Amino acid sequence: MPDMVDLASLAERRSYKWRAFPSDVLPAFVAEMDFLLPSCVREALHQAVDTGDCGYASASQLAEAFASFASERHRWEVDPARVFLLPDVMTGVDEVLGVLTGPGDGVIVNTPIYPPFLRHVANLGRRLVEVPLRHEAARWELDLEATAAAFAGGARAYLLCNPHNPTGRVLSRSELERIAELAQRFGAVVVSDEIHAPLTLAGSVHTPYVAVGQLAADHGVTLTSTSKAFNLAGLKCAVMVAGSEPMRRRLASLPEATAFRAGLLGVIASVAAWRDGGPWLDGLLEHLATVRRDMADLLARHLPQVGYDPPEAGYLAWLDCRRLGLGDDPSAAFLERGRVALGHGPDFGPPGAGFARVTMGTSREILAEIVERMASACQHA
Ligand SMILES: Cc1ncc(COP(=O)(O)O)c(C=O)c1O
Incomplete structure (x- = not known):
């Protein structure tokens, strides 16, 4: 406890x-x-402050720490070379949609949804395509028919929230596979916000989107951080993981300044949390x-x-x-x-x-x- x-x-x-x-x-x-906070995080932060280690953030150690956490917690093998440093997940949403979609492109979101999704998509000049969840038999369900229709109607991206905020739904592997097939068929990308994944509770299993198969890896990007599971939101550190080498190359065009907006204390705390938390x-x-x-x-x-x-x-x-x-x-x-x-x-x-x-x-x-x-x-x- x-x-x-x-x-x-x-x-x-x-x-x-x-x-x-x-x-x-x-x-x-x-x-x-x-x-x-976990004692490993407190000690790492104290050590940084006590030794004056408060310069600009460097991603060194972060990618490896995340990869070992992803492997241990989610059986997801991540190539550290595909992990990019960000200040926070919502900056990742802006940057990734900015690179992978164009003005006016449709972006699918599953309402009810974490409110900044709605604002950021609109502020980016993309078109919000709402595919509401359906409440059936005491459970929130994806509407896969409406998702197919949204792609057929021209949506170019899916901003997925898994586990879903606010309903707490953890999507199944088969639901994610279906999304991957649809996105691939319509040439769309999937940006998967998995910030709540480490908080998956007994009785459910989190499946990382880009790990469901080659299709998802080809067009998928994962965004996550320690900010929810370890309560470190104010320290400003998150990661973006390209599902595949071609996707890594597309994301490599993101401005270098994005990584410099992350905080070093956030990196230090996240490394400690992912390694020892x-x-x-x-x-x-x-x-x-x-x-x-x-x-x-x-x-x-x-x-x-x-x-x-x-x-x-x-x-x-x-x-x-x-x-x-x-x-x-x-x-x-x-x-x-x-x-x-x-x-x-x-x-x-x-x-x-x-x-x-x-x-x-x-x-x-x-x-x-x-x-x-x-x-x-x-x-x-
Ligand atoms: C689904 C989801 N994405 C993103 C965020 C915000 O993350 P960040 O502070 O890293 O931008 C939250 C915060 O509650 C969230 O629930």
């Missing part, structure tokens, strides 16, 4: 999560966790499996009208609040009347109306407090 931090100490944190709202609001809106991560996964169950119990007790499919990966709960009668953005009422800040459903695209997202990467006590505050907002309605 990761070391917990009490609420008084969390309130002293200077991260976005703890500064965005007044102090009487309990924040659970952003994907940041409330634990101490496995036991800590295992403890975290056990805790997340507990809070995932707690969420179901808490909702059953306090808010039985809310729909919740426990995530297969990660620490995000995508809550269907439509039966509470709080309108399109229930997070507004939870904030105003319950003093708890959740993710706004409509930000995740049109299918997010009536939903809210809760960050469960916290202690069991704080999770209980989050749900109790949500319930109190409904009593005050």
Whole structure:
């Protein structure tokens, strides 16, 4: 189990999560966790600061550390020569789509989706092609027929989110194989954001997209980092992995300046996490499996009208609040009347109306407090 931090100490944190709202609001809106870092990461960061090792970032050691982590955790053999340094995953989305697609090209996203996907695709001057997930038999499912139609309609890229934020769905190998066939048939590229993959929980298996076969490797790029699984988002370090040698050559045209925007402390922390953070991560996964169950119990007790499919990966709960009668953005009422800040459903695209997202990467006590505050907002309605 990761070391917990009490609420008084969390309130002293200077991260976005703890500064965005007044102090009487309990924040659970952003994907940041409330634990101490693994000791291997803390030691590596202390060592860097104590020895003045704070210059520009160099990717040395990072590619090898990622390759060994990918092999151990996901049985994915990565050639370190195909690993590029980035400051963060969303910079990777911008750069990769910038190189691999042209103005006006269609980019498929599966709504509801991590809101920056929608903004970045639009800001890049690409055309958003929404293929909503379907909710069937208590599970969020890809709509492969609609995906085929989107490619047939001219989409040139698929910005995949696997595991999916906000639903926590882990896509199966056969679903990914089907996407690979379609993308290849229509000459499209697939950019796979796998930032939540190390957080895949017991009962599910993460399959890296570019590892499903030669087709996917040929047209695929993976983006990932330690920022979600090890809570290092503020240190600015991520990687992009080209699935194949031809794709590596296409990505080699990215500006050198992109890698220099990464932070050296992020590289140092990520190397330590990927090399030595496995036991800590295992403890975290056990805790997340507990809070995932707690969420179901808490909702059953306090808010039985809310729909919740426990995530297969990660620490995000995508809550269907439509039966509470709080309108399109229930997070507004939870904030105003319950003093708890959740993710706004409509930000995740049109299918997010009536939903809210809760960050469960916290202690069991704080999770209980989050749900109790949500319930109190409904009593005050
Ligand atoms: C799916 C997904 N992609 C990207 C990010 C952001 O990553 P970064 O800070 O490395 O840009 C997040 C953060 O929550 C995320 O959930």
